Amino acid sequence: MTDTKPYHHGELRPALIDAANAIIRDGGIEGLSMRRLADQVGVSRTAPYHHFKDKNALLCAIAEIGFEAQDRMIREILDVEDDASSQALFTRWVRAYIRFANDNPQTYDLMYGKEIWKRGSPTPSLQQISKASFRLWVDLVERMQRQRVLPADHCALRTAQASWAALHGLARLLIDGIYVERQDLEEIADTVVALITRSDAN
Amino acid sequence: MTDTKPYHHGELRPALIDAANAIIRDGGIEGLSMRRLADQVGVSRTAPYHHFKDKNALLCAIAEIGFEAQDRMIREILDVEDDASSQALFTRWVRAYIRFANDNPQTYDLMYGKEIWKRGSPTPSLQQISKASFRLWVDLVERMQRQRVLPADHCALRTAQASWAALHGLARLLIDGIYVERQDLEEIADTVVALITRSDAN
DNA sequence: GTCGAAACTTGACACCGTCAAGTTAAAAAT
């Protein structure tokens, strides 16, 4: 006999996050409503509000998980530490980044989209984790500058911002479906790498 | 005596577009509701639906105007045709592009955001005008490749997509308020230019 | 065993986009 709807769900918070993640994964942020979410998990409309201040807080929690997943993936790339040249490492990173955006478009949109950052407001912990994530990129850029894969005529921060803008822009074009076809993605990603890395290291 | 609310507004369509444009300009797409818009113009909730099939159609019309304004601005840059070097011309374009995004963030978001392109569906005429706008960029990139300002190891289309992704990414970071402070914008824009243009032309 | 706190529910409010049916005015046809 399965438990027949006890008054206290017991595991509501994680259940909400799981369900919300699934809904967002196929349907995007627009497809997620607090009411339908609650309904799907089997609780009343307002039950989620005892675990999340509001919809924004729930979205931030999910975005955090997204950042964690992304970081995990990136770190795997870095930890390989094989014979790969710096240029190859950089290329691998870019490809991994774009692949993440391609595989999890809705999550990426949530993580870096304006739903949280402009319309809503990022949770302190989300701000922290996203900042750490960017810091990782700055570090890589600095390393690439030292090894002359990236130009060093601007400081690491600026170069990181500029180059990350290129990555992010490509991801966004892909996700929003503007000017970029999915099938051309890898080729364009390589073009981006070629564009921003020093040609003599190519 | 001013006209006291005739049954037929007479100029509803343009009035709607004007009002909607103003609402979006300060408040973004999220701030625009068909009901408030109608109310502000002084007609009933559903009156706008006689001039626009739905909200999406209205947004597309406004986005079109945005593209026209952007094109006008870009063409002004191009028509100067003074002694400027190719590199300088390119820089000027990038700066103008970013300035447009900075001055009209909400309009930019509408023009290139997923509200229309993913969640909604772009009107045929919007598709056409946005395509033409990108075509202009491809032409510039081609020219820059011939003059060795941009690398020519990938075809013009790919290079255009990649470089425009960089611009677009920067614009988006700015608009969505991620990782980029408004005051650093020009510096980052210049870094983007330095990053994607060939160093020997610098 | 009682009590307080936490988890959860129902009801309500103010919004939203838009469809259907009705009303009014202007334009076209006679």
Added chain:
DNA sequence: ATTTTTAACTTGACGGTGTCAAGTTTCGAC
């Protein structure tokens, strides 16, 4: 000039949204 058609506009309604307030149920600590 009168009728008819058509377009512009209105009111009413439906189903959806986020979330607040107040009430109910259950659990954990004393």
